[in-house]
Amino acid sequence: MTAPSPVDYQTIPDQAHRAAATKSEQLVDVQNLKVHFRSPGRCVQAVNGVDLTLAKGEVLTILGESGSGKSVTLRALMRLLPERRTSIEGHINVAGQDVLKMSRRELSAYRGFTTSMIFQEPMLAFDPVFRIGDQIAETVCRHEGVSHAEGLARALELFELVRIPSAKRRLSNYPHEMSGGMSQRAMIALALSCRPRLLLADEPTTALDATVQIQILLLLRDLQRELGMSVIFVTHDMGVANEISDRIAVMYAGRVVETGSVDEIIRAPRHPYTVGLMQSRASGELKGERLSAIPGSPPDMASPPPGCAFAPRCSLATEECQQNVPPAKVLGQQHWAACWKLEGV
């Protein structure tokens, strides 16, 4: 793996994006993030040099299949990964704070206040033996030092904000008394309880019914606009990404392989992996035809290939692809891809 020299940053377009955005507009800056999980005799390189930026009020979707490192990247932004077994390298800056250098106390003040998270399974993300209202009030009390009663009053406002019917009664529900969609709304209320500047959403609609998915997506989009916060949305669902985001970052085997606006990624993808992803979508005109899938499977991240991680599955791969990690190439103002064979796609 070649470490990017300072000169290389000239060619890394996210850096260009970074420069384009004035300092006050930028909220998240992730540089060369590496997350490795260590266990005896094994080291899984889950994330291998991710660069990301996010402007204020922007919605970025990280798109990728299971094991591509998208959830790990998200958790690294809050340092939620098990400390003993994880090593995180690189640089994470959120709202002017260096997340990786925070003390325990600073970290706990940052979590849930500056940045908060919505989880994939809302039913599992609430403590089953506490009332939902108390769980929200507890967060407000923690960060704003208000009384429990005031926290509950905030919880009620939030329940109304996320459009939970008969909000007052619902506050005293236990998690098992709510449906999946309802508890995801409650989860969103919890995440928004201290007006975070960055909202991280880890596949928040995956565990829900299709009709409920749409409702939750629309709600999230409305709330994002209303509150003007930045959102990083992790999903493997291209439809969801299309619906909600301003920009998409496609991850494969622990790296971002392509970034661009929604239009650029969905309609004019350049990286062979992104192209393959878009072709594997099922849509109306394909009826009766065989769905084209990407052959092979993702690499074992305990021993990733030395070059481009997608090379073993790529029809355009050459010797060069097998040997060297491709650098990012600028394709547009926000659009870039990391591939040796961009001309051939």
Place this chain on the structure above:
Amino acid sequence: MSSYFLKRILYVIPITLAVSFFCFSLVHLSPGDPMDAVVSPDAPSEVVAMVQRAYGFDRPLPEQFGLWVSRAVQGDLGMSAANGRAVTTEVFSALKNTLLLAVAASMIGFTLGCTFGALAGYYQGSLLDRIVTGFAVGGVSVPHYWLGMLLVIIFSVELNWLPSSGAGPGSSSDWSFEWAYLRHLILPAVTLSVIPMGVVTRTVRAMVADILAHEFVEALRAKGLAERRIFLHVIKNVAPTALAVMGLQLGYLLGGSILVETVFSWPGTGLLLNNAIFQRDLPILQGTILILALFFVALNLMVDLVQARLDPRIQRG
């Protein structure tokens, strides 16, 4: 909510009936004639018949059962076949001592068990965890009559710090909370606490480790809660299971202290049962077992009710 509690309380009636039936029939199924304890083998047959009639042993078993239950409801469990004293007074004076011992032992065992278990579960895989787990396995496996004798050898015979038997100075079985009495309690209570300590440690450890792996703990961290507050959440999740185990253990302590009570000559139900078995004293046996079983039922009821207060999901079942 209240319907759950009502239902749970009503369940006690059939359980109690079944329990008393088993108490009665088990004792009659066991070999040995209760008359052996009352009359000498060479007594004339008229005497035997008279005594049989006095105790009601001449009637058919179902009738005996009916009579026994109807009297038991009124608080009369018959009289001891060995010494003619009322079973109820005998059992309750023994029960008081056993309760004292069981409560003391469970206070020691549960406090240590919960503390060790929570620490070991929280620091799972650490050296502390391994030491505590080893200790807990030892506690569960060690035969407590042996431990009791060992403690007697060390603390009574060698060091002469604590008495080896009885429940108080002199021969009286009265109790008062004074050092002269308390020192009699220490050795049997410690001996008896070792098994519940081990069981509770292991349960709490496993539960804490299990709960910590739940996604909601990550969500609690993501909210920015302090570790202390997160631990509180974990404890409330562990509490219902831990409570159930502790309730059962207290039940076992009430009935299962026969060996320890015998080793330390502690005048409780265990010793009473032990003597009743050797003397074939059926009324005492039946009465003691019934009272202990009812205690167990009541204890379980209490555990269930408290559990339902702690974990709202239980009431749905």
